[in-house]
Amino acid sequence: MNSSPSSVPNCIIALSLSAALAVFAGCNPKDGVREYADGMAAYEAHSLEKAGKLFAKSLVFAPENVDALVMLARVQSERGEISDAAETIAKAAALDPGAPDVALLAAEIALYAGDYDRAIGGFTAVAENEKLEPEARALGWTGLGIAEMTRDRRDFARIAFLRAIRLDRRNASARYHLGLLYRGDSYGYLDAALEQFDIFVRLGETADPRAVHAQRVIIPGIKADIARRAAERPGAQRRDANASAAALARAEAAWKKGNYKTARSEYEAAYKADVLSYPAALGLAKAWEKTDTTAAGSQRALDNYKAACSLRPGAIATFLAAGNLAMKLKQYATAAELYSRAVAANPADISAIDGLIRALRNAGGQTKVADAYQRYRDTIPVRKAK
Numbered sequence: 001m002n003s004s005p006s007s008v009p010n011c012i013i014a015l016s017l018s019a020a021l022a023v024f025a026g027c028n029p030k031d032g033v034r035e036y037a038d039g040m041a042a043y044e045a046h047s048l049e050k051a052g053k054l055f056a057k058s059l060v061f062a063p064e065n066v067d068a069l070v071m072l073a074r075v076q077s078e079r080g081e082i083s084d085a086a087e088t089i090a091k092a093a094a095l096d097p098g099a100p101d102v103a104l105l106a107a108e109i110a111l112y113a114g115d116y117d118r119a120i121g122g123f124t125a126v127a128e129n130e131k132l133e134p135e136a137r138a139l140g141w142t143g144l145g146i147a148e149m150t151r152d153r154r155d156f157a158r159i160a161f162l163r164a165i166r167l168d169r170r171n172a173s174a175r176y177h178l179g180l181l182y183r184g185d186s187y188g189y190l191d192a193a194l195e196q197f198d199i200f201v202r203l204g205e206t207a208d209p210r211a212v213h214a215q216r217v218i219i220p221g222i223k224a225d226i227a228r229r230a231a232e233r234p235g236a237q238r239r240d241a242n243a244s245a246a247a248l249a250r251a252e253a254a255w256k257k258g259n260y261k262t263a264r265s266e267y268e269a270a271y272k273a274d275v276l277s278y279p280a281a282l283g284l285a286k287a288w289e290k291t292d293t294t295a296a297g298s299q300r301a302l303d304n305y306k307a308a309c310s311l312r313p314g315a316i317a318t319f320l321a322a323g324n325l326a327m328k329l330k331q332y333a334t335a336a337e338l339y340s341r342a343v344a345a346n347p348a349d350i351s352a353i354d355g356l357i358r359a360l361r362n363a364g365g366q367t368k369v370a371d372a373y374q375r376y377r378d379t380i381p382v383r384k385a386k
Helices: 033-044 048-061 066-078 082-095 100-112 116-127 134-150 154-167 172-183 190-203 209-231 241-256 260-273 278-291 295-311 316-328 332-345 350-363 367-377
Strands: none
Touching: 033 048, 033 066, 048 066, 066 082, 066 100, 082 100, 100 116, 100 134, 116 134, 116 154, 134 154, 134 172, 154 172, 154 367, 172 190, 172 209, 190 209, 190 332, 241 260, 241 278, 260 278, 278 295, 278 316, 295 316, 295 332, 316 332, 316 350, 332 350, 350 367
16 A cells, blocks of 8 residues: 655655756666656656656666666656655665665655655755765765654755755755744744745746745745735834934944943934834944943843844844853853854854854753754864955
8 A cells, every 4th residue: 555645745746856866867778768767757747657657667768777767766756655665766776776866865755655754764864975976975965854844853954955055055955944944933943944946936936836826926925925014013112213323323423432321322212213223233232232231231131232233133243142141140041042043044154053062061951953063063164264
């Protein structure tokens, strides 16, 4: 009896590793060449039933044609014939156990079947095989990330996608799924999600249904959500940009003279006049940190740093300052979230990754996640000081 992938989330089905299998596949059958070629044409035309029959006929003439076995398994998988697909890809694996396209498809089929251990093992084997080309390893990391998404292990999924992108910056599937992960409730990093979907659309084929959907639905939806969040911020409807700018100018003048308490008062006035003013929120955070080193004063500084971070998600230095202050206050979960957002803004920022690892190790119960980020961090070359 054939099983169905209907229980698998759409994000899994969207992996479309078949588009990448052409990187590895080469057709050199003993016979059945025409049937194989016709099967490929039918597959490209999305005529799966016809393609399946043609690949099966090709295998009658050349039962050891691994390419035909791979394509037949792909068709069976897409038709929901998971048991048949598993049997077919097992034959291909027996004939060519080292082929990355075979290993990737076997892992994908295992994922559809709900066999997570086998799926993760298969994707990991490809991802960590340093003898393979970077593009092939990136597909392994992408598959692993998708498998982790299905298990709601957000950090492990993110790390896998980031490692895929480090190996192949043009890996559209990793970009797409990282965007889904950031957009979802587990992260809610809308600006980071928007960036990944923008890149995905630029990388994708114009006829790709996912690219069309991302461009027409997902990206406009994220932009609308970002605008709505700003509009719903308390005080956003009572903004007075002119008053805020005037207070901000007075604050900066006072700061330059070393009158930090006066500067704090003016930054506060500027922020109250315009709660969407990043410079005002940041200035107020720095002023509290400068003028009041008590626990209460440090908390006021942290609260304003967090407000500034929410206003400018790409301001890595601000996230790092906020994370460092949270660590000082032993608010490790808060620090981890702040460093995590900095990593989303720049996945190659060593300070952000190191901060995240440090916060996770102090937070308790996060050792495995911290170790995974450490392994990712070890893949990033450290720039030597000039």
